[in-house]
Amino acid sequence: MSRGRGIILLGSTGSIGRSTLEVVARHPGRWRIIALAANSNIRLLLRQTKIFKPQVIAIADPGAAEKIQETFRTWNRPPRVLAGRQGIRKAATLPGADLVVSAIVGTAGLLPTLDAIRSGKDIALANKETLVMAGDLIIRAVKKYGVKLLPVDSEHAALAQCLRGHEGVPVRRLILTASGGPFAQVPAAQLRKVTAQKALRHPTWLMGPKITVDSSTLMNKGLEVIEAHHLFGIPYDRIEVVIHSQSIVHSLVEFIDGSVLAQMSSPDMRLPIQTALTDPERISGMVKPLRFKSGLDLSFGPPDHRRFPCLRIACQAGQRAGTAPTVLNAANETAVQAFLDRRLDFMGIPRVVSRVLRRHRNNEKANIKNILKADAWARGAAKEAIKCSL
Numbered sequence: 001m002s003r004g005r006g007i008i009l010l011g012s013t014g015s016i017g018r019s020t021l022e023v024v025a026r027h028p029g030r031w032r033i034i035a036l037a038a039n040s041n042i043r044l045l046l047r048q049t050k051i052f053k054p055q056v057i058a059i060a061d062p063g064a065a066e067k068i069q070e071t072f073r074t075w076n077r078p079p080r081v082l083a084g085r086q087g088i089r090k091a092a093t094l095p096g097a098d099l100v101v102s103a104i105v106g107t108a109g110l111l112p113t114l115d116a117i118r119s120g121k122d123i124a125l126a127n128k129e130t131l132v133m134a135g136d137l138i139i140r141a142v143k144k145y146g147v148k149l150l151p152v153d154s155e156h157a158a159l160a161q162c163l164r165g166h167e168g169v170p171v172r173r174l175i176l177t178a179s180g181g182p183f184a185q186v187p188a189a190q191l192r193k194v195t196a197q198k199a200l201r202h203p204t205w206l207m208g209p210k211i212t213v214d215s216s217t218l219m220n221k222g223l224e225v226i227e228a229h230h231l232f233g234i235p236y237d238r239i240e241v242v243i244h245s246q247s248i249v250h251s252l253v254e255f256i257d258g259s260v261l262a263q264m265s266s267p268d269m270r271l272p273i274q275t276a277l278t279d280p281e282r283i284s285g286m287v288k289p290l291r292f293k294s295g296l297d298l299s300f301g302p303p304d305h306r307r308f309p310c311l312r313i314a315c316q317a318g319q320r321a322g323t324a325p326t327v328l329n330a331a332n333e334t335a336v337q338a339f340l341d342r343r344l345d346f347m348g349i350p351r352v353v354s355r356v357l358r359r360h361r362n363n364e365k366a367n368i369k370n371i372l373k374a375d376a377w378a379r380g381a382a383k384e385a386i387k388c389s390l
């Protein structure tokens with residue numbers, strides 16, 4: 001059996017999952033994949049299984065799990081198959097790995113991540129929804145079980161690197177950078193008519209459909225403000241967002257003395273993934289070097305809240321705390337899906353999310369039960385709001 005640190009990869013067929021496996025393959029012997037978990041993409045999962053030889057694979061879609069079992073009949077030493085959401089949760093706690101890469105998209109990532117923390121595993125967190133929905137609860141669990149929570153989101157990986165070595169130094173501001181998305185230059189009057197197809201063409205980052213739409217509305221940045229608040233324990237009024245279209249500076253920290261530290265690189269998710277996997281070490285990477293001498297212009301400016309109201313809506317929900325961020329996230333997921341299915345126009349996303357938040361009776365006590373209840377309620381309320389806005 002090969003040596004190396006055992007890793008469980010949740011969401012292996014998505015954008016972050018695939019990049020994680022590229023990083024793992026690049027450094028043979030350093031890591032070994034104990035389990036791969038995916039939603040339903042069997043073809044890719046089979047290919048990954050052949051290469052990385054996990055002991056276990058988990059598939060959320062039970063039908064897909066059955067199909068893959070069939071294929072494994074002809075294999076010599078097939079992995080064990082776990083099916084359904086429970087199967088994913090079980091995979092998240094398997095022995096033999098002490099690091100879980102949490103890269104399932106959306107709400108579905110919450111419970112497996114919490115299970116992994118409770119079984120004492122370090123978390124490389126790409127699923128920001130986990131912290132948005134249940135930030136206080138997750139941070140408490142991380143402390144209680146003494147595990148590391150390593151951000152994979154490029155902005156938060158940047159902040160963590162800038163803060164490293166400055167423990168106890170007062171921070172004046174965290175500054176998150178945003179590319180501005182594909183519609184940064186589109187006038188307000190035309191935003192209503194932009195299509196899902198156009199939203200999926202992100203100028204600097206290659207990502208899955210949900211997060212790409214979130215980037216185009218700036219909701220992604222709003223979710224990241226909430227994520228940063230929980231990860232670094234900084235109050236909302238000291239977290240700022242600036243538009244930085246080149247996506248080279250991944251975020252900045254301003255300390256009490258006015259000094260600002262930034263982390264920079266070409267935009268490539270494999271770098272923050274690797275930084276999390278090797279923490280606190282650094283090893284040779286795959287990212288293209290920055291070419292300063294051929295000219296490198298970096299620009300910064302304010303976000304346009306009028307054209308992209310989702311950013312403010314998200315920050316306000318974060319400040320309301322309780323179950324409001326859960327409702328924000330669930331309403332947004334529902335609205336984004338409707339936009340992708342062409343049942344909602346682009347500006348309908350902030351309209352639906354704020355309507356649902358206005359109707360929500362906030363529950364201060366954000367335990368798992370209340371969080372899941374608020375999540376389900378918000379999805380229903382968002383569906384109603386979408387129907388009304390047709």
Ligand code: MG
Pocket residue numbers: 153154155224
């Ligand atoms: Mg990000």
